[in-house]
Structure formats: C-alpha cells, structure tokens
Amino acid sequence: MKHKPLRQKVTRLLKVMVGTLSAMMLSTIPVMADTVQESQIVKGTENLIQDVTTWLMVLAPIVGVLLIIYFFIRRSAADEIDQKKWNNRIVTVIVSVVGAVLASATLNLIIGYYV
Template identity: 65%
Template sequence: MLKKIKNFLEKIKEKIVITLVAIYTASMMSTPVYAVEGVSNSKIVTGTEKLINDTTTWLMILAPVLAGLLIIYFCIRRSAADEMDQKKWNNRIVTAIISCIGAVLGSATLNLIIGYYR
C-alpha cells in the first residue's frame, strides 16, 4: 500500500515539475510585441471601417427601394386574393414597411456610431 502511494506521489511530482518547467520556459522565451503605428492606422481597421461605412450607405439606399417593390408586388397579389388571403397580404405589407424602417434606422445608427471614430 505504501509503495502505491509513493509511486502515485512520484508521478504527481514529475507532472508538476514538467508543468513548472514548461511555464518557466514559455515565460522566458516570450518576446514582447509593440505596436509601432497604433492599431487605428492598420489596414485591417481602416478597411473594416470603410466596408461598414459603404455597406450601411448602400443599405440605406437599397432597403426602401426593395421594400417599395415588395409592397407593390404584395398589393398586386392582394387585389387578386379572396378575403382570407387579403389579410395575409396585408400582414406582409405591414411587415415589409416595418422591416424597411428597421433596416434604415439600424444602418443609420451604425453609420453614426462609425462616424464618431473618424
């Protein structure tokens, strides 16, 4: 029984020593990295900022156009439907209007937030 306990403790000691040596080696070999120009001037950040700006601008233009086309289509389909289907088409028209308002407001808000970081 004592031999089993001693063997178990030796295995634990070996694992602890190996872990401590690995941590010590990793901490001694790590080299510090310094940002020379800053993160705000990097190509990734400026490119992402331009991409978000262009996307929100196009979304503010395309959302009302697509919503208008969908509403025209839904009105045409509603005019050819019976009473029960007219309610469904009315709901789709309302959903298209609300979605358009949400898309425009969301893109304008995101564009405004990005504008503060310029």
C-alpha cells in the same frame, strides 16, 4: 478523516490560484494600441462598413417599395381570407424597411465617430 484530504486539496488549489494571479499581475507588459488603429485592415473595415450601410440606406427603401407594390397586386387578386395574410406581409415589409434604415443609419453614425 475524509475531510482532511479535501481540505488539503482546496488549500493547494487556493495557493496555486493566488500564485498564478500574482504572477500575472506582476508580469504585465504595456501594449500600444496606436498601431492597430492605423493599420490598413482596420481602415479598410471601417470604409467597408460605411459603404455597406450607405448602400443599405439606399437599397432598403427601394426594395421595400417594390415588395409593397407586389404585395398590393397580389392582395387585390386574393379572396378575403388571403387578403389578411397579404396585409400582414405588407406591414412586415414596412417595419423591416424602417428597421433596416434605422440600423444602417445608426451604424453609419457610430462608425463616423471613429474615422
């Protein structure tokens, strides 16, 4: 006897879901995406991303080299225990610079196909 109200609720829920789904499928409205691609906001965003990635490809190696020089100077003044920390920082900077340049070049390449 307790299962009958649950069965009725599930049946009503399924009917509402099927009705909603069929109404959504039958009342589709065609959308044109041409106006979005030609809008000033999209063009400006593409140009902004291209400029930022270009600057990142230039600035990342320069900042990386400056940090590596600074870390080498600090490592030369450190004792043996601290030299390991400075070596780790140097490796981290090298990996970060390579990652930043590769990411910005990849993003610049992808955006270049859409312009």
